[in-house]
Amino acid sequence: MNLQLLVSGIAMGFIYAMVSMGMVLIFRAVNIVNFAQGEFLMFGGYLCYMFNRQLHLPIVPALLLAALAMGVVGVIFMFTSYWPLRNAQIRAIVVSAMGASIVFKEGARLIWGSIPVTVDRVVKGTAVIANTAVVQWQNIAIIGISFILILFVYLLLERTFIGHIMQATAQDRYMASLVGIPVVFSIALTFALSAMLTGIGGGLLAPLFFLNNTMGYTTNAKAFAAVVIGGFGSVPGAVIGGLLVGLIEAFGGAYISTTYQLVIIYVVLVFFLMFRPQGIFGTRIQEKA
Amino acid sequence: MLRVRNLVASYGYNQVLHGIDLDVGQDEIVTLIGSNGAGKTTLLNSISGHVKISGEIYYQDVNIAGKSPHAIARLGLLQVPEGRHVFPGLTVEENLAVGTVVNRGMRIRKGDLSQDLDFVYQIFPRLKERRKQLAWSLSGGEQQMLAIARALMGHPKLLLLDEPSMGLAPLIVEEVFERIVEINRLGTPVLLVEQNATMALRVSKRAYILERGRVKFSGDSKEVAQDERVREAYLGVIRR
Ligand SMILES: Nc1ncnc2c1ncn2[C@@H]1O[C@H](COP(=O)(O)OP(=O)(O)OP(=O)(O)O)[C@@H](O)[C@H]1O
Ligand SMILES: [Mg+2]
Numbered sequence: 232m233n234l235q236l237l238v239s240g241i242a243m244g245f246i247y248a249m250v251s252m253g254m255v256l257i258f259r260a261v262n263i264v265n266f267a268q269g270e271f272l273m274f275g276g277y278l279c280y281m282f283n284r285q286l287h288l289p290i291v292p293a294l295l296l297a298a299l300a301m302g303v304v305g306v307i308f309m310f311t312s313y314w315p316l317r318n319a320q321i322r323a324i325v326v327s328a329m330g331a332s333i334v335f336k337e338g339a340r341l342i343w344g345s346i347p348v349t350v351d352r353v354v355k356g357t358a359v360i361a362n363t364a365v366v367q368w369q370n371i372a373i374i375g376i377s378f379i380l381i382l383f384v385y386l387l388l389e390r391t392f393i394g395h396i397m398q399a400t401a402q403d404r405y406m407a408s409l410v411g412i413p414v415v416f417s418i419a420l421t422f423a424l425s426a427m428l429t430g431i432g433g434g435l436l437a438p439l440f441f442l443n444n445t446m447g448y449t450t451n452a453k454a455f456a457a458v459v460i461g462g463f464g465s466v467p468g469a470v471i472g473g474l475l476v477g478l479i480e481a482f483g484g485a486y487i488s489t490t491y492q493l494v495i496i497y498v499v500l501v502f503f504l505m506f507r508p509q510g511i512f513g514t515r516i517q518e519k520a
Numbered sequence: 521m522l523r524v525r526n527l528v529a530s531y532g533y534n535q536v537l538h539g540i541d542l543d544v545g546q547d548e549i550v551t552l553i554g555s556n557g558a559g560k561t562t563l564l565n566s567i568s569g570h571v572k573i574s575g576e577i578y579y580q581d582v583n584i585a586g587k588s589p590h591a592i593a594r595l596g597l598l599q600v601p602e603g604r605h606v607f608p609g610l611t612v613e614e615n616l617a618v619g620t621v622v623n624r625g626m627r628i629r630k631g632d633l634s635q636d637l638d639f640v641y642q643i644f645p646r647l648k649e650r651r652k653q654l655a656w657s658l659s660g661g662e663q664q665m666l667a668i669a670r671a672l673m674g675h676p677k678l679l680l681l682d683e684p685s686m687g688l689a690p691l692i693v694e695e696v697f698e699r700i701v702e703i704n705r706l707g708t709p710v711l712l713v714e715q716n717a718t719m720a721l722r723v724s725k726r727a728y729i730l731e732r733g734r735v736k737f738s739g740d741s742k743e744v745a746q747d748e749r750v751r752e753a754y755l756g757v758i759r760r
Contacts, residue, residue, distance in 0.1 A: 393628050395617065410618055417626075
């Protein structure tokens with residue numbers, strides 16, 4: 232077993248988990264697969280670049296500010312791309328999200344140019360594990376920070392009252408308004424949370440892979456695969472799916488081919504669709520007949 | 521308490537309610553009867569702010585027409601909709617807790633709800649046994665009890681019930697109606713929409729008969745129950 236590859240695969244996996252979990256949060260809230268989720272990763276990374284490299288803040292406050300800014304971006308996204316179309320056909324909203332992803336991509340190019348950029352590492356240097364593997368500290372930092380953030384969001388949804396209110400809104404919007412929940416507010420909160428979680432991922436990823444404005448596209452494809460593999464709509468499923476995608480990518484890239492990483496992921500996806508279409512975790516909620 | 525005046529409601533070009541006048545007084549149970557498609561649900565949804573309307577709806581002398589649904593709910597007008605609408609992925613107790621948003625607002629922690637929970641568990645003891653169960657897995661009758669109990673958690677000033685007996689076994693219907701009377705006796709006025717006219721007329725003080733979006737007949741429930749046309753059309757009594 233190649234330990235070095237394992238660690239970097241898990242680290243990438245956690246980044247994908249933050250994208251796919253963000254995707255699932257929005258899916259559960261409004262029943263739409265958000266094909267602009269990968270752009271949240273890209274845009275969050277660029278915002279982090281702005282705070283860190285252009286405004287010269289240390290990386291940790293830069294990450295926090297980028298996350299807050301992404302919360303605002305998520306709310307703006309919801310009010311422009313989703314809310315006006317909430318009663319329209321689903322495909323109209325999917326197309327609108329795709330349009331928004333172009334706006335993000337070109338917007339990032341206009342603001343920050345098309346030359347790839349990077350940000351500081353949270354932890355510099357490398358560590359030697361078990362006397363053999365040389366692992367970048369940033370990978371360890373990604374694993375630790377992402378794990379904490381994912382757990383935090385999960386507990387927020389499952390264990391707090393505001394989380395239950397958001398779940399109630401996601402499950403039955405009409406009823407939610409009948410118990411006095413301001414539905415717009417509750418949905419906006421979900422979008423903000425989703426964009427923050429995914430956006431921080433961009434800032435964590437940037438020191439390892441340079442940011443460029445088109446990276447959202449492949450990220451969307453991988454996150455979508457992760458969501459399907461994990462079980463559509465399941466939050467733990469999205470996390471496990473993300474981790475799997477990261478690992479498949481790392482090992483597939485090392486032992487098979489780096490050019491065909493995405494193809495390998497999709498081969499696994501097809502296998503899942505053939506033999507376990509409900510994904511690793513089926514859906515938790517069943518409709519009673 | 522509630523005064524509806526000249527209420528007109530439409531879905532697109534399809535006008536469904538054509539000038540409804542209706543009152544619910546303090547402490548009353550008022551029944552609304554009508555055949556399928558008469559506009560009963562539309563009337564309740566108009567009151568709770570879910571349908572575009574013209575006309576006036578006075579609640580404690582304030583016109584609430586045009587207010588947003590959650591704002592109307594927060595005034596204490598709580599609707600238990602047709603088909604129950606429990607939150608399927610939340611447990612019984614989580615469903616009940618969400619019912620308190622209406623009078624306590626959105627908040628991070630739910631706080632101490634034991635008094636309210638004790639109150640509704642006393643009315644619906646069966647919910648207490650099921651309190652950790654996910655709502656989708658409850659039986660139809662239990663879901664109906666949960667839907668009513670959730671509304672009670674919000675301390676309703678007026679309860680709008682849409683076909684609480686739908687799909688329930690006769691014994692459970694009996695039980696649900698007993699609870700409705702009990703809730704009313706504790707001081708909450710109720711506007712009750714029902715297909716089960718016999719039951720509804722028995723427990724209510726006054727009644728309205730809705731036909732194709734118009735009030736055809738209204739009055740004391742006892743008188744309504746005696747009316748020939750009503751007996752024939754809604755109580756299944758054949759005229760000799
Ligand atoms: N969302 C909607 N869009 C368009 N038309 C609607 C809508 N809801 C109801 N209608 C129409 O309005 C009319 C009244 O419907 P409503 O649901 O109010 O009847 P109801 O009296 O509650 O009937 P039931 O006893 O079957 O519940 C019906 O003709 C129905 O087709
Ligand atoms: Mg109805």
